[in-house]
Amino acid sequence: MNSKLLKYTKQGIYCPQADIYIDPWGNVDKAVITHGHSDHARRGAKKYLTHRITVPIIKHRLGSDINTKPVEYGEVISVNGVRISLVPAGHIPGSAQVRLEHKGEVAVVSGDYKIEDDGFSAAFEPVKCNTFVTESTFGLPIYKWKPQKEIAADINSWWKANKKKGFASVLCGYSLGKAQRIIKMLDTRIGSIYTHGAVHSVNELLVKEGMILPETRLVTKEIAKSDFVGAMIIAPPSAMGSTWLNKFEPYSLGYASGWMNVRGARRWQAIDIGFALSDHADWPGLNDAIKNTGAESVYVTHGFTSVFVRWLKEQGIDAHELHTQFKGEQVGTDDGEAGN
Numbered sequence: 001m002n003s004k005l006l007k008y009t010k011q012g013i014y015c016p017q018a019d020i021y022i023d024p025w026g027n028v029d030k031a032v033i034t035h036g037h038s039d040h041a042r043r044g045a046k047k048y049l050t051h052r053i054t055v056p057i058i059k060h061r062l063g064s065d066i067n068t069k070p071v072e073y074g075e076v077i078s079v080n081g082v083r084i085s086l087v088p089a090g091h092i093p094g095s096a097q098v099r100l101e102h103k104g105e106v107a108v109v110s111g112d113y114k115i116e117d118d119g120f121s122a123a124f125e126p127v128k129c130n131t132f133v134t135e136s137t138f139g140l141p142i143y144k145w146k147p148q149k150e151i152a153a154d155i156n157s158w159w160k161a162n163k164k165k166g167f168a169s170v171l172c173g174y175s176l177g178k179a180q181r182i183i184k185m186l187d188t189r190i191g192s193i194y195t196h197g198a199v200h201s202v203n204e205l206l207v208k209e210g211m212i213l214p215e216t217r218l219v220t221k222e223i224a225k226s227d228f229v230g231a232m233i234i235a236p237p238s239a240m241g242s243t244w245l246n247k248f249e250p251y252s253l254g255y256a257s258g259w260m261n262v263r264g265a266r267r268w269q270a271i272d273i274g275f276a277l278s279d280h281a282d283w284p285g286l287n288d289a290i291k292n293t294g295a296e297s298v299y300v301t302h303g304f305t306s307v308f309v310r311w312l313k314e315q316g317i318d319a320h321e322l323h324t325q326f327k328g329e330q331v332g333t334d335d336g337e338a339g340n
Ligand SMILES: [Zn+2]
Pocket: 035, 037, 040, 091, 112
């Protein structure tokens, strides 16, 4: 990287002046974590600085013994003259862009982000900077999301139709972020909402942090099969194709992922319906976000990096690829269970 503030090392993105890594892998002293997804928050740092809401999430996932320092959005931490602050990234609860400022130079590492306000995570805020580090999970022009309220209407009418047939509705999505976003979108007048254990434990952490979710019930062996008739069950993607689903028979199976935007993506999964609901920016979102930073240099970390970098260069932007270990949105696996 030819940034004054950031270097790229084998442990990831590094700010030498502050001696901090952002979302690193391997053993480092100090890490700033953008959000709790497993490809961004890993074990191995002696100290973790992250948003208050991300603290219980990473303790739950990486172990309660890790050393954490919670911060709020906008709170400035000065380390060796570098002003470090977190700005909402709109990706999932607690997700943040990391803003670094030193001697008038500003660098922003955005982690994962989405532009549309989901009404649950703090909404994305554009930040002016000299250097911007971006993802490009959906960095192709074919990816363009429908407004959330239209997707919510689609999900609720699917649920209603299933209920009418005497079916349960099982909807799968990442247990951290996506699942709660879906739960917030549900019309609770239709029926009861149940959760898989992986979703339930994240819900509990977020509610403890003051986030508000409608009432849900954990799926347990004690619940009568008849209770699931007409109900909505929220589960991680790993539940698809597992025997855990048998207890909901008869059911309709849905999957909420940005990849459902593409016809055919749903064919290889044994699902009945796909909802193109993503916690990442779509093509127009990525382009707007980058333009709004006014950055002279843009580094692209994961997703369709080479195509996206070429596109940015054609727009006259000094763009580069970074070969990180970030993974973007995965199909069929749950982020939390990937464990890396
Ligand atoms: Zn993420």
